[in-house]
Amino acid sequence: MHGIVGPELMIDLEDTEEAQRVLAKGQGLVRASGSVVFEWLNRLIEAKLELRLNHDPVAALNLLEQVENAGGRHYDFISEALDTWKGLALLLSRSDNDDAVVMLRRAVNSMTEANRILDLPAAAIYLAEAEWRQGDLTESDAAADQAMVAARLQESNHQILLALADFQAVLTRRLDSEEFTDSPWHELGQALMARGVGAGWNQHPVILLSEFGRIAISVAGQEVKPRIAKSLNLLAYLAAVPSHHASREDLLSALFDGQSDESARAYLRQAAHRLREALPAGIGPIFTGNTLAFTTPVILDSESTRFEALIAKAARLRGQGRLEALLKALAIVDSGEYLPGMDSSWATQRREQLEEQAAQARLQAAQMAFTTQQYRQAEQLAEQVVAQDPYKESAWRILMRIASATGNEDGVVASYRRCKAALQELGITPSDSTQQMFQRLRR
Numbered sequence: 001m002h003g004i005v006g007p008e009l010m011i012d013l014e015d016t017e018e019a020q021r022v023l024a025k026g027q028g029l030v031r032a033s034g035s036v037v038f039e040w041l042n043r044l045i046e047a048k049l050e051l052r053l054n055h056d057p058v059a060a061l062n063l064l065e066q067v068e069n070a071g072g073r074h075y076d077f078i079s080e081a082l083d084t085w086k087g088l089a090l091l092l093s094r095s096d097n098d099d100a101v102v103m104l105r106r107a108v109n110s111m112t113e114a115n116r117i118l119d120l121p122a123a124a125i126y127l128a129e130a131e132w133r134q135g136d137l138t139e140s141d142a143a144a145d146q147a148m149v150a151a152r153l154q155e156s157n158h159q160i161l162l163a164l165a166d167f168q169a170v171l172t173r174r175l176d177s178e179e180f181t182d183s184p185w186h187e188l189g190q191a192l193m194a195r196g197v198g199a200g201w202n203q204h205p206v207i208l209l210s211e212f213g214r215i216a217i218s219v220a221g222q223e224v225k226p227r228i229a230k231s232l233n234l235l236a237y238l239a240a241v242p243s244h245h246a247s248r249e250d251l252l253s254a255l256f257d258g259q260s261d262e263s264a265r266a267y268l269r270q271a272a273h274r275l276r277e278a279l280p281a282g283i284g285p286i287f288t289g290n291t292l293a294f295t296t297p298v299i300l301d302s303e304s305t306r307f308e309a310l311i312a313k314a315a316r317l318r319g320q321g322r323l324e325a326l327l328k329a330l331a332i333v334d335s336g337e338y339l340p341g342m343d344s345s346w347a348t349q350r351r352e353q354l355e356e357q358a359a360q361a362r363l364q365a366a367q368m369a370f371t372t373q374q375y376r377q378a379e380q381l382a383e384q385v386v387a388q389d390p391y392k393e394s395a396w397r398i399l400m401r402i403a404s405a406t407g408n409e410d411g412v413v414a415s416y417r418r419c420k421a422a423l424q425e426l427g428i429t430p431s432d433s434t435q436q437m438f439q440r441l442r443r
């Protein structure tokens with residue numbers, strides 16, 4: 001009790017002094033027992049104390065290395081704990097996210113396969129944060145969902161709340177992607193606030209970047225304006241890349257079309273300086289050696305990454321939930337052009353990528369609206385698709401099917417003729433599938 005359960009209970013209660021006292025007493029009892037496994041478990045609890053109460057990832061890693069070097073990985077449940085707490089230590093120290101992702105994926109997969117769910121909610125939340133820093137929004141959401149499922153299996157939110165208290169940005173991102181305010185994630189948010197953690201959601205500065213229709217930066221609800229436009233382009237690039245840092249060469253290639261002369265390098269330094277100048281003191285990114293990165297933890301939330309996260313979420317859903325996620329994503333891009341006025345090669349390429357994603361999302365939404373007999377919405381969406389890309393036959397076929405479903409035979413003919421006229425501009429005729437559908441719908 002004193003060697004394992006007692007100190008862990010005190011850690012959860014955030015009573016550092018009592019946790020250390022019980023842990024020290026328990027260490028003597030564990031040594032007297034002669035059990036190597038109990039000694040390893042005691043060291044794991046001590047590592048948790050260093051992480052959760054003393055916020056000392058270096059001390060925790062030293063303890064975890066002792067367990068691993070002594071052969072702790074011979075036992076799966078100890079190996080899972082090593083991966084979980086090492087992953088957390090690396091996240092807290094922001095030292096090696098690649099290793100953190102590998103360890104936390106391994107821990108979550110092992111726990112899931114063995115149905116060991118005691119620490120699974122926490123490990124999955126840590127994995128969600130690691131995947132996000134790695135730039136994998138889909139896997140980040142999937143890990144967060146896995147944490148929620150594990151908490152439900154436990155019939156307790158205790159572990160998931162402890163983990164979310166460490167990484168409140170995971171909760172913030174999930175709340176942003178939820179359509180309704182009565183979701184399970186909102187319930188967790190309310191529970192954290194009841195524990196006095198809610199204010200901690202803002203412990204890291206939140207930088208919001210508007211990118212569609214207009215480019216704007218806001219921090220703590222206040223818009224800030226860098227003196228030069230290139231600073232906006234720079235922040236948009238950092239928002240889009242994993243971990244929000246980039247090498248000088250990558251920045252020159254993306255924002256200055258590959259120019260690397262002294263003039264381009266000086267302009268890049270000025271763009272970074274003006275961005276730091278516009279942001280609150282100590283927040284902006286700086287060059288350390290060859291890498292531009294934020295030196296303090298920040299939450300960089302851009303419209304384009306939010307759009308991509310919603311598209312990824314929609315891919316995991318079905319029915320009305322998927323349609324709602326797609327429509328919410330489209331509402332973001334429908335505000336206007338991505339990074340208007342920015343003409344760097346990277347901005348142009350990313351603009352085209354986002355436009356293609358939006359076109360596919362709009363087409364999927366039209367198909368889903370048609371399937372659920374929401375014909376007016378399906379028609380509006382399909383018309384938007386052909387307005388942007390008149391050569392997309394799949395959208396014309398949806399319009400034909402909508403007209404047929406609503407008893408509008410003239411509409412079937414009109415949509416087919418419009419499709420045919422558009423394709424004639426390219427010197428081609430409608431495909432066999434489009435022609436066959438037209439004949440079938442006219443019968």
